[in-house]
Amino acid sequence: MNCSYWVESTPKTDYPSLSEDIYTDVLIIGGGITGISTAYLLSKSSLSISIVEADKMAMGVTANTTAKITSQHGLLYDYLLNSFGFDIAKGYLDSNEEAIKTIENIIKEEKIDCDFVKQDAYVYTCDKSNVQKIVDEVSAVTSLGLKTEYVTKCPLPFKIEAAIKFPDQAQFHPRKYLISLLQILTKKNVNIFENSKVTDIKHVKDKYEVYINGNKIIAKYLVMASHYPIKNFPGMYFIKMYQESSYAIGIELEKDVFDGMYISCDDPTTSFRNTIQENGKKLLIVGGGEHKTGATDVNIDDTYTNLENYIKSIYPKAKIKYKWMTEDCVSLDKIPYIGEFSNFLPNMYVATGYKKWGMTTSHVAAKIISDRILGINNAYENVYTATRLEPIKNSKEFGNMLKQSIYSLAIDKLSSPIKSYTELQADSGGVVDYKGKKLGIYKDKHGKMFAVIPYCKHLGCELSWNNLEKTWDCPCHGSRYDYTGKIITEPTVESLDVIDLE
Numbered sequence: 001m002n003c004s005y006w007v008e009s010t011p012k013t014d015y016p017s018l019s020e021d022i023y024t025d026v027l028i029i030g031g032g033i034t035g036i037s038t039a040y041l042l043s044k045s046s047l048s049i050s051i052v053e054a055d056k057m058a059m060g061v062t063a064n065t066t067a068k069i070t071s072q073h074g075l076l077y078d079y080l081l082n083s084f085g086f087d088i089a090k091g092y093l094d095s096n097e098e099a100i101k102t103i104e105n106i107i108k109e110e111k112i113d114c115d116f117v118k119q120d121a122y123v124y125t126c127d128k129s130n131v132q133k134i135v136d137e138v139s140a141v142t143s144l145g146l147k148t149e150y151v152t153k154c155p156l157p158f159k160i161e162a163a164i165k166f167p168d169q170a171q172f173h174p175r176k177y178l179i180s181l182l183q184i185l186t187k188k189n190v191n192i193f194e195n196s197k198v199t200d201i202k203h204v205k206d207k208y209e210v211y212i213n214g215n216k217i218i219a220k221y222l223v224m225a226s227h228y229p230i231k232n233f234p235g236m237y238f239i240k241m242y243q244e245s246s247y248a249i250g251i252e253l254e255k256d257v258f259d260g261m262y263i264s265c266d267d268p269t270t271s272f273r274n275t276i277q278e279n280g281k282k283l284l285i286v287g288g289g290e291h292k293t294g295a296t297d298v299n300i301d302d303t304y305t306n307l308e309n310y311i312k313s314i315y316p317k318a319k320i321k322y323k324w325m326t327e328d329c330v331s332l333d334k335i336p337y338i339g340e341f342s343n344f345l346p347n348m349y350v351a352t353g354y355k356k357w358g359m360t361t362s363h364v365a366a367k368i369i370s371d372r373i374l375g376i377n378n379a380y381e382n383v384y385t386a387t388r389l390e391p392i393k394n395s396k397e398f399g400n401m402l403k404q405s406i407y408s409l410a411i412d413k414l415s416s417p418i419k420s421y422t423e424l425q426a427d428s429g430g431v432v433d434y435k436g437k438k439l440g441i442y443k444d445k446h447g448k449m450f451a452v453i454p455y456c457k458h459l460g461c462e463l464s465w466n467n468l469e470k471t472w473d474c475p476c477h478g479s480r481y482d483y484t485g486k487i488i489t490e491p492t493v494e495s496l497d498v499i500d501l502e
């Protein structure tokens with residue numbers, strides 16, 4: 001597996017795992033940017049707070065982001081204005097602008113050294129047919145009260161047709177920021193548990209019983225900051241959200257790297273930002289290659305190579321130092337789900353569906369959820385109401401999800417494998433026939449085979465083999481497992497069943 005610059009340049013955390021039953025007022029499930037920021041805001045109250053993390057802190061999606069801190073979430077505001085009206089569009093913009101200021105204030109107040117730098121953010125196009133979209137976005141954002149600019153030139157090292165520029169946005173090193181916040185939380189007596197995976201949640205009277213490592217935490221308030229909610233019912237987030245994978249490469253150049261943060265609105269989408277490395281040299285981070293997680297109709301083997309070839313067409317001497325990928329949840333109406341998890345489960349909150357803009361949205365979520373718990377009015381909670389079902393009216397996306405589920409749950413599962421295990425090449429995998437049984441097998445470079453039952457432990461869809469990352473990916477809701485069957489990404493909370501071929 002590849003590793004991000006953020007992970008490589010910071011130490012791993014070392015918090016204990018849960019080894020006894022405890023009571024806490026607020027239990028936060030998930031130690032990514034959402035969970036840690038929510039704990040930080042709540043730590044100013046008198047409530048007792050605990051965070052439980054299945055793996056290590058700040059190692060989930062947050063460790064593999066590109067960490068642009070911006071309210072410019074692609075071309076969004078013209079769509080929001082036309083689909084939901086002025087109040088929702090303005091609430092979305094203002095809440096994310098406030099989140100940028102919140103992050104900056106926390107960094108200043110707590111004196112956090114995390115490479116925070118102000119940057120302009122651009123959505124650009126190199127395609128004449130997309131220029132009108134930029135014009136419309138400029139007009140939408142201006143009508144919502146944010147100063148923005150239409151430009152036809154920017155610091156990118158190639159010609160663009162047009163761009164919308166948001167001034168005064170920012171970038172940082174997400175793990176440096178979060179590791180410092182964790183140190184502050186420890187001093188404020190927040191309980192932090194790593195290697196503590198939640199496997200079950202029960203609502204008993206007015207409390208929640210949460211099961212971890214054979215122990216139990218009882219909590220009055222529960223915050224599901226697990227990226228994809230790990231509880232299926234009654235929230236049913238799996239019918240109103242999917243996961244999308246994206247890739248990034250970190251490049252060292254001989255010349256200086258341009259400033260600013262960029263994302264194109266063309267197909268394929270490309271994104272750029274820089275950062276200063278520990279050795280003092282700038283690293284250019286280039287992102288792209290997005291596709292639905294587990295998709296079987298795209299060729300993902302060439303994703304990194306395509307990014308590399310693209311960047312080498314601009315900088316022939318570019319040196320690729322890092323490669324990484326991850327996935328994020330995308331709601332069907334492009335607005336994240338933040339707030340009450342379900343109308344039937346009081347005091348349980350959720351924050352998900354950030355569609356790859358979680359640096360600011362996590363702070364919007366932390367504020368809405370902490371305000372709900374502390375009984376404070378929040379002007380933006382109606383923008384993000386998590387219990388809404390309207391997104392499934394997006395018949396195109398909902399239809400695609402339904403079709404995928406029918407294929408993966410029924411048609412693929414009932415069909416016989418096309419290949420026999422004897423046809424597997426070294427360092428490849430797939431769902432194959434193994435002596436009359438349908439198995440998922442990865443054959444390593446030395447010919448050793450690792451076999452799993454190829455059905456997702458979330459809701460049972462047939463998994464697809466990802467030969468680029470050597471993982472089993474679920475096309476239904478995006479759970480991922482490594483080739484040995486171990487969980488990489490939720491919503492599943494169980495690893496795959498393994499078959500010993502010996």
Ligand SMILES: Cc1cc2nc3c(=O)[nH]c(=O)nc-3n(C[C@H](O)[C@H](O)[C@H](O)COP(=O)(O)OP(=O)(O)OC[C@H]3O[C@@H](n4cnc5c(N)ncnc54)[C@H](O)[C@@H]3O)c2cc1C
Binds near residue numbers: 058
């Ligand atoms: C390639 C890429 C680039 C991106 N770039 C940007 C960007 O430039 N700007 C931006 O704003 N956003 C960006 N994003 C989006 C952003 O990174 C995410 O939205 C954000 O990091 C999500 O944070 P999180 O805390 O919700 O999830 P995570 O960081 O994944 O944290 C959730 C945690 O919950 C834990 N967990 C899961 N299940 C359990 C369980 N059962 N028990 C206990 N713990 C559990 C996981 O292990 C994980 O650590 C990008 C996303 C991608 C994919």
Ligand code: FES
Binds near residue numbers: 457458461477491492
């Ligand atoms: S992630 Fe839902 S069935 Fe696999």
